[in-house]
Amino acid sequence: MLEVLEPGLLSTVQDAGRPGSTDLGVPISGACDPWSLAVANALAGADLGAPAVEMTIVGSTFRVLDAGRLALAGADLGGWVRETGRRLLPGRIHVVEEGSTLEFPGPADPRSGSRAYVGLPGGVAIPSVLGSASTCLVGRFGGLAGRPLEPGDRLGGSGGGGPSGLSEMRTDAVWAVPGDPAPGWDPSRRPIRVVAGPHLDRIGAEVLEALLAARWTVADGSDRVGLRLRGPDLVGAAAGAVRDSWPELPSHGVTWGTIQVPPDGAPIVLLVDHQTTGGYPVVAVAVGADRPRLGQLRPGSTVRFEQTDLATARAALLRQRATLLAGVAALEDPAGPWDDLWRSAGG
């Protein structure tokens, strides 16, 4: 059981999201970096999509009310135990002592991502609302009364012993996946893959080319709703007639990863708290396999985009899933290749 002493910048309870009420205007919510949510839960001994605490850049400070185990994944927010100075690194299980204080003052490395996940055994115990424990900030429901963590909040796990094969010997094991470093480590290191959007017939292929050619900077004002990008004017890249009269479309459903171009020419990449519908032309859509890295970008991060096709995108997602499940299987198997798995990644 953890008690919140300081809330941090924006810490909320999030799970795999609430996709079942989008027709009522309810955002999907959920973890911005679903890979790291899954890793935190796997290490903590919870279902991969179970509720966890998502912390943003400057994390919360917790007091440990009873000794136990928790897991961290995602960005390294500089976590440490105040009393002992022990570091709390992501991708690891941590045994924490009663009465100790856990602090996450913010990333020491400027390349670091922005979001970290705290997993508890069995998942954070939070009732489900409309099929999910995720905090819906705009609707003020889900999570802890639909709001970020506040001092005095108490968070416990739903229980369960965790992965059967995880002995005390392995509580310092590192989750590191060969060839696929965690999204929380320098999310800008590779381009975000996109497929062409549905409105190129309205705005012209030049706009997509301009999106792919530029290096973008994530602007202030970016949040769980979306990333606002700073760079060249995409409306200015369009052919004359379109540029002079930028189309507004009848509102339509949009998805996580949708890249909209409003009339000011500065693209917006939608994240998990996005409105369910929008009317700006969609130039491209980021692929599912790269959503975890999108969720780790923060104001000041740079980002590039690279075009791919649907078959490649799907293959990447299937590979990512298989990698995740191999890691989970290794955790479940006491005689399994867990040590090899993390050693092969240089862990």
Added chain:
Amino acid sequence: MSPPKVRCEPFGDDALIVTLVGEDGDVIDVELNRRVHLLAGSLLRLRDADPRLGRPVAGFSTVLVPYDPLEMDAADAGALVAPLAGAAAAADLPAADDPARTVTISVHYGGPDGPDLMEVAAATGLRPADVVEIHAGPTYRVFMLGFAPGFAYLGPLPEELAVPRRATPRERVPAGSVAIAGRQTAVYPFATPGGWRLIGRTDRRMWDIERASPSMLRPGDTVRFEPVRGASRGASRDPFVG
């Protein structure tokens, strides 16, 4: 009138978007939107049998259909969705709406509840009382929900009341505000930023997570507004809590 054309295209790597293309292009078309809700309904029933499909999201003339990309690809999804889209485009629409799905919303027009009523009257050359009468006249359709949980885009608003959005949106619109913009009207379920013109306010809770069905309005419903005297309860207490 010939049936609308159907376009079915990928929207990213885990959704399709079906667009019904009418004769008037992008104009908001009531018949097209009724077909959209027909399609969304048949996709919901298909989803009960095939959970690889996600919840359809209706737009004015589109339906977004998410699918699980670990379980199927865009071609598989298209093969499931296209026949239903073709059927919805060609179906005979019922002549009348289902009266059981008409929701009546009481509105306190003007004063502190509707701070833009006088401005709308001035812009349209109508008396404030006429604005109220015209707004409360028709039965509106829920074209779609979006923007925030329970926010329903209603229309068509009579042409005489069509005014543009405010140039600068308000940072905070009180919950329950009844608003107009272009040929549409809506009720803000939460205190949010908003650029529509506020002409009244209702005491009804458009969204209540404690209700079995939290949203007062659902896709495909119809809505009537009923003027009531006096100020709303909200106007006399915290203006931002619905």
